[in-house]
Amino acid sequence: MATETVYDQILYKEDLSYLKKNRDPIIKWTLFVFASIATIFVFLIIIFLFINGAPFFAAVPLNDFLFGTNWLPTAGDFGALPIIVDTLLVTFGAIIIALPLGLATAIFIAEIAPPKLRKALKFTVEILAGIPSIVYGFFGLIVLNVIIKDIFGLHYGNSWLSGSFILAIMALPTIVSVCEDAIRAVPDYYRNASYAMGATKWQTIRKIVIPAGMSGITAAIILGIGRALGETMAMLLVIGNCKTFPEPLTNLLDCVAVITSTIAAGWGPTEQGSLEQRSYLALAIFLFLMTLIINTIANLILSRIQRKFSGERSKKRFSEFRESKLYKYMQKYKQLLLTIIISGLFILIPIDFVSRVIGVSICIGLSFLMYIRKKVPQNKKKWITYGIIIAFVGWVLSTWIGILLAITICVLILGTIYVIRRISTVSQQRLWFSIIYLFSLLAVIIVGILVSYIVVRGFPVLLEPDFLTGFPSDNGREGGILPAIVGTLELTLGSIAFALPLGVCAGIYLSEYAKNNRITKIIRAGIDNLNGTPSIVFALFGFVFFILFFGLGRSLLVGILTLGLMILPTIIRTTEEAVKAIPQSFREGSLALGSSKWQGIGKIVFPAAIPGIITGAILGMGRSAGETAPIMFTAVRSSARWITFSLFEPVMALTYHLYRLNTEVLDAVDKAAGTALTLLILVLLLYAFAFIIRSRYEKRKQW
Amino acid sequence: MEKKSITYLAIIGMIAMFFIGWGVTSLLTPVGGEQRATFVITGSTTTEPLITECADQFMAINPNVDISVSGTGSGSGISDTINGLNDIGMSSRNIKTTENDTAGGTLIDYKFAKDGIAIIISATHPNATWLQINGLTMDQVFLIYNGTYNTWDDINPSLVAQSIDVYTRPDGSGTRGSFEELVTKDSEELGDNSGYQTSVTGYIEVASNTVMAQQVGLNSYGFGYCGLGFVDANLIAVPVNGVVPSVATILDETYAISRSLHMLTNGPATGWVQAFIDFVYGPYGQKVVEDEGFIRIWF
Secondary structure, rough: OOOHHHHHHHHHHHHHHHHHHHHHHHHHHHHHHHHHHHHHHHHHHHHHHHHHHHHHHHHHOHHHHHHOOOHHHOOOOOOOOOHHHHHHHHHHHHHHHHHHHHHHHHHHHHHHOOOHHHHHHHHHHHHHHOOOOOHHHHHHHHHHHHHHHHHHHOOOOOOHHHHHHHHHHHHHHHHHHHHHHHHOOOOOHHHHHHHHHOOOOHHHHHHHHHHHHHHHHHHHHHHHHHHHHOOOOHHHHOOOOOOOOOOOHHHHHHHHOOOOOHHHHOOOOOOOOOHHHHHHHHHHHHHHHHHHHHHHHHHHHHHHHHHHHHHHOOOOHHHHHOOOOHHHHHHHHHHHHHHHHHHHHHHHOOOHHHHHHHHHHHHHHHHHHHHHHOOOOHHHHHHHHHHHHHHHHHHHHHHHHOOOHHHHHHHHHHHHHHHHHOOHHHHHHHHHHHHHHHHHHHHHHHHHHHHHHHHHHHHHHHHHOOOOOOOHHHHEEEEHHHHHHHHHHHHHHHHHHHHHHHHHHHHHHHHHOOOOHHHHHHHHHHHHHOOOOOOHHHHHHHHHHHHHHHHOOHHHHHHHHHHHHHHHHHHHHHHHHHOOOHHHHHHHHHHHHHOOOOHHHHHHHHHHHHHHHHHHHHHHHHHHHOOHHHHHHOOOOOOOOOOOOOOOEEOOOHHHHHHHHHHOOOOOOOHHHHHHHHHHHHHHHHHHHHHHHHHHHHHHHHO | OOOHHHHHHHHHHHHHHHHHHHHHHHHHOOOOOOEEEEEEEEEOOOHHHHHHHHHHHHHHHHOOEEEEEEEEEEEHHHHHOOOOOOOOEEEEOOOOHHHHOOOOOOEEEEEEEEEEEEEEEOOOOOHHHHHHOOEEEEHHHHHHHHOOEEHHHOOOOOOOOOEHHHHHHHHOOOOOOOOHHHHHHHHHHHHHOOHHHHOOOEEEEEHHHHHHHHHHHOOOEEEEEEEEOOOOOOEEEOOOOOOOOOHHHOOOOOOOOOEEEEEEEEOOOHHHEEEEEEHHHHHHHHHHHHOOOEEEOOO
């Protein structure tokens, strides 16, 4: 090198660089092939579910499925309404619990906390997202259900409340991080303008920041709903899986069933290829469509925020629609429309006459109140909203504790609101801030209890001589979990080895090469939606596609492929984001030096994006290590005396082992806690690793 | 930047090499000889712990064999056997004729253990003694299960006026199938079979015998059913038609609600599969059957 001049170098390399430029189309097509494989898999999932579910919909009228009230597939009853309603109720309850906690924590992190505490809290919240759902299930079954049973003096603790509570903790990380992003996205000059007007910090948060971040908060709620809807293993263990409506409909303490747990419990025992089995596929399709709608709405809202703060105008197609007459009519009569639709739903669903009348009259009453609300002066409007909310709370309360007590509580709440509005702004700020502190603290405490319970019970087991290095015996009551640890590692590494090349190539292709046309949009939409699809849907796909269609037995390979497909969308997305985050000037600089497009991407953009991609990959590994549902039907075995590396044999896995210890072998709670702790440590190590890489990368970032 | 990207690529390359190597070795590993002989058992979750333990003991004696057991539920165990996806299927219910027809009549059924399905209540039930002495009739069990009796005093006015919390297993479960088959068969004389299929939804569904035993034990007003071997000190097995469930009454068939546990092969078993079936029928296997709470078929 030293002896050559720059001129020599250019002369010498001229031909070579020409050759290298010729490589470009080859690389582009290779990337395209990988991207198509990834995309084909993504769409295969959707297509295969529908094809296999089709015979069910041909045999059973949709009306019987959606509005029947009796779910007993072996007897030919396929009424999924109670399961669907219960799912919505449990999810609704979870959001009601998670939203105040999550929003308060997000406000605390984004606006109030000092930088060091902020970092620690953010880390905790993100770590929380990595706790495997089976661990929550274990905690819910052993601790929460017993507490709820004792507090309320019930016969049993398997209830809507415990389900919602567990789901709330699980949805919390999603809600906190999306809310926090939304609040931080509000430009600082909004705040400064507010302070300049003499507003207090709380007034700024309350009147400026939250309204400006409202659409992000809505997206957080919707994403939280999506997370809660797809939860399987914890629900299977915690709620009682009663396929009825709660009695009465507001009874938080009644036993309920959700779609995911119904599928997980019912799929295994049914005869393969029978109508019964297809009925569970139909449930999975329904769940898939539900999450599809929810994710689409969330994505729309989130992209609208980006446009809002970046000053872009909304799309032309949309603005044309906005100017049309139909839209204006819809705007004018949207309340009437909504009322008619919801009342119609109440009339359509087969509930008893009294409930129908109550439902319809509540609908009409609400819309009448909203109509009045428009007429009253600005400063009184709030009271009508409060009134509606408190009337609702009162109604729910009255079904538990009697009307008189409920009214007293409602009056007290109204009085408190009245008093709060009268006190000085400084005291108001103090009050609200203490509420925020309290809620954030509560969120941390709940997580603390969960983790410390598992650590306290599990740690002594980890210290047992044979636990981490021995083989299980007597159905896991004795011995260790070595094959399960190895199995989980095999599944995790295997799935990442399958998903990473495909996902990275697809991500690079999508962000750098794909033209911004309709096909790309469809591909992107498909990937985005699969990102939020419940794991139980992947489980059924893996079973139907690899085991039934391809005739592969229950094996490590099928588990790897199923898990790999599950994390593929995440990897494509993180790759795309990591590559997109590299400033355009890098590419321009490279092109200006005479490099080809691929030279620029391969030498400049991709290396710079690697830390981001690795973070995504590790998060994907954490997710696949913590999943139970996708491997439950496809890859696991109960016990093992060998450490096997064969792709064509089933393996043990920590998650499934824990599930087994919770359902088959109940007298080994300590072993279960030890397994839970091992799983927790494994997943959290992966997550911590990802965060270390990310923070180092952020420090080194030079642009 | 250049150096770093080479390091990253090297790491990725090494990982890729590792997996390629893993894949190739796993493909090339021959079965037999000094290597392991592997076979797969799937099916009933009731039978699974028992077979898992048998398999562990069998593997301890025959270190070259690797048996993989998975609890998937009776239905899929039988389907797996029909489709050749396992070597032995486990079932806790009788094989349906439709299933045997699908297989072309080649299914071989090994009934290797018996199990009584005990009707259980919690030991903390306020009328535990009354129920233990007087028991229930088959008709009463049926009427509780189909939702005709909602509270305990519906059965007998002297009992507590609290709701009966019925626990059941998921639809399709072998234990539930056997229970419903046996309980409703004797209730045909009631002339009201129509109520049976429509009202059994809405009960608490539990994942296994063990969970059933645990949950009913914790609930003073619970009512459920589970294998006799799972009845512990927290539970009372209620006499049915005046017969207390026990090993003796199940074997002489005076206790009405009992069933067999099945292993299935598609066509005659050979080699290690046959050896394993023999092991389960043999003294060690039957001891495991007993230890896990089921009833051995010979003494």
